[in-house]
Amino acid sequence: MGHLPQPVVAHGDPYRAHSSRKLLPVLLLSLPILALLFHCAYHGYDYGHSANLGQGLEPAAPVASADSYAAATFLYVASYGGTVTTFKLTQKSAAASLRLAPVASTDGCAGSPSWLTLDDANSVLYCTDEGLTTGNEGSLSSFSVIEDGSLVRLDKVRTVFGPVSAAVYGKHGKGLALAHYGGSALSTWDVEDPTAITPVQTRLFKMAQPGPNPSRQEAPHPHAAVVDPTGQFILVPDLGADLIRIYSVLDGDLKLTERDPLFVARGSGPRHLAFADQEEKTFMYLVTELGNTVVGYEVTYDDEAIAFEEVWTSGIHGKGNDVPAGGAASEIRISPDSNFLILSSRNESTLEIPNFDPDNSTAIASDPLVNFAIDPQTGHLDLVQEVPCGGLFPRQFSINKAGTLVAVALQGDGRVVVMERDAETGELGELVAHADIEGEVTAVIFNE
Ligand SMILES: *[C@@H]1O[C@H](CO)[C@@H](O)[C@H](O)[C@H]1NC(C)=O
Numbered sequence: 088m089g090h091l092p093q094p095v096v097a098h099g100d101p102y103r104a105h106s107s108r109k110l111l112p113v114l115l116l117s118l119p120i121l122a123l124l125f126h127c128a129y130h131g132y133d134y135g136h137s138a139n140l141g142q143g144l145e146p147a148a149p150v151a152s153a154d155s156y157a158a159a160t161f162l163y164v165a166s167y168g169g170t171v172t173t174f175k176l177t178q179k180s181a182a183a184s185l186r187l188a189p190v191a192s193t194d195g196c197a198g199s200p201s202w203l204t205l206d207d208a209n210s211v212l213y214c215t216d217e218g219l220t221t222g223n224e225g226s227l228s229s230f231s232v233i234e235d236g237s238l239v240r241l242d243k244v245r246t247v248f249g250p251v252s253a254a255v256y257g258k259h260g261k262g263l264a265l266a267h268y269g270g271s272a273l274s275t276w277d278v279e280d281p282t283a284i285t286p287v288q289t290r291l292f293k294m295a296q297p298g299p300n301p302s303r304q305e306a307p308h309p310h311a312a313v314v315d316p317t318g319q320f321i322l323v324p325d326l327g328a329d330l331i332r333i334y335s336v337l338d339g340d341l342k343l344t345e346r347d348p349l350f351v352a353r354g355s356g357p358r359h360l361a362f363a364d365q366e367e368k369t370f371m372y373l374v375t376e377l378g379n380t381v382v383g384y385e386v387t388y389d390d391e392a393i394a395f396e397e398v399w400t401s402g403i404h405g406k407g408n409d410v411p412a413g414g415a416a417s418e419i420r421i422s423p424d425s426n427f428l429i430l431s432s433r434n435e436s437t438l439e440i441p442n443f444d445p446d447n448s449t450a451i452a453s454d455p456l457v458n459f460a461i462d463p464q465t466g467h468l469d470l471v472q473e474v475p476c477g478g479l480f481p482r483q484f485s486i487n488k489a490g491t492l493v494a495v496a497l498q499g500d501g502r503v504v505v506m507e508r509d510a511e512t513g514e515l516g517e518l519v520a521h522a523d524i525e526g527e528v529t530a531v532i533f534n535e
């Protein structure tokens with residue numbers, strides 16, 4: 088066992104992986120008794136924090152609020168520990184707590200699962216492996232989503248190093264675009280037959296010289312691939328190059344055509360973006376990791392072109408509010424009604440939540456989710472609230488379709504939490520379920 092490869096941390100990025108915590112999962116994965124271990128792990132889990140669950144004491148309550156939680160809602164959770172775990176979100180009655188019950192786990196996306204994309208229409212889940220355990224290449228896996236929540240792998244292909252985000256594009260979801268942080272690339276794949284993923288194009292990016300933050304901007308670092316609301320464009324925020332790369336998607340062709348990029352503030356490090364496709368206007372919001380800003384654009388279309396007018400910029404805690412030292416913005420999401428914007432920041436540790444263990448009085452340190460209302464006329468952001476996200480390093484989070492739940496992937500704590508959200512007012516509420524997962528949790532998505 089002495090010659091197991093040491094986990095490799097991508098160039099100068101303190102957020103990619105905490106190497107000391109990665110060795111154990113790597114060791115575990117190399118053991119042939121893996122199945123047994125998973126079996127034991129399940130029995131060791133203890134989920135949900137309602138003491139009276141299962142005692143039949145819940146009062147009969149109107150089903151209205153229970154309706155907001157779909158009958159069979161699954162969460163898929165990716166971990167650098169090498170696994171994708173399926174949890175079933177259950178609620179015995181409208182008055183009972185939600186529970187996250189583990190129902191399946193797969194190591195089919197190992198070594199270092201970094202991102203999950205669900206192609207709902209085709210019941211296929213894509214998982215990118217960032218390649219941190221090899222240090223020189225990543226991989227892309229496709230899984231068939233089974234009704235009981237389990238995943239059956241269909242294919243796995245090697246990719247350029249460092250994929251951290253994927254987006255389905257093209258008519259009937261035939262294409263998949265991957266942003267490669269560590270490999271400075273954008274790759275596209277034909278997934279019409281998810282059992283036989285085939286490469287379409289790979290673009291490798293270069294920079295003549297480092298950006299203003301040389302330790303993080305020594306090379307281009309595409310951090311996300313996002314399809315616009317029309318499905319005609321793919322946007323790729325590049326943390327290293329301080330720009331958003333733009334590609335157009337032509338009908339019936341998975342090859343992308345490069346457009347002029349959208350330049351952003353130098354040194355800001357664009358990371359993720361999201362669209363608010365409202366009745367009258369379309370806005371796009373970008374969160375920058377190095378500058379800790381949120382930048383809003385009004386998006387307009389003309390013929391075959393997409394155009395952006397900057398309408399907003401502020402720190403991630405809103406206008407006039409400082410960002411705590413060390414803060415590093417991560418995810419940004421727009422509510423299903425397009426009226427609210429939620430973003431997460433890591434390494435702030437300024438908030439806390441009560442311990443999940445009722446017998447433990449020590450509070451748990453937490454980073455924030457920051458919640459804004461979007462002005463439909465101007466695209467300006469109004470701070471609604473800032474809430475504890477349930478632990479440390481919320482790398483990514485997802486909102487369910489009804490807008491009633493937010494699931495947060497906590498990389499620093501190896502935990503996923505589910506938070507209530509009022510779909511009308513947009514307000515974030517209580518943490519209603521949580522689960523611990525081996526390794527650093529990188530992504531969580533709903534399947535409803
Ligand atoms: C977290 O923030 C502290 C400052 O509060 C900083 O020294 C440290 O490098 C940061 N950690 C990471 C992983 O960025």
Ligand SMILES: *[C@@H]1O[C@H](CO)[C@@H](O)[C@H](O)[C@H]1NC(C)=O
Pocket residue numbers: 442447448449450451
């Ligand atoms: C209580 O919770 C804290 C914070 O999570 C933890 O560090 C500590 O180990 C816990 N104590 C016990 C006795 O479980």
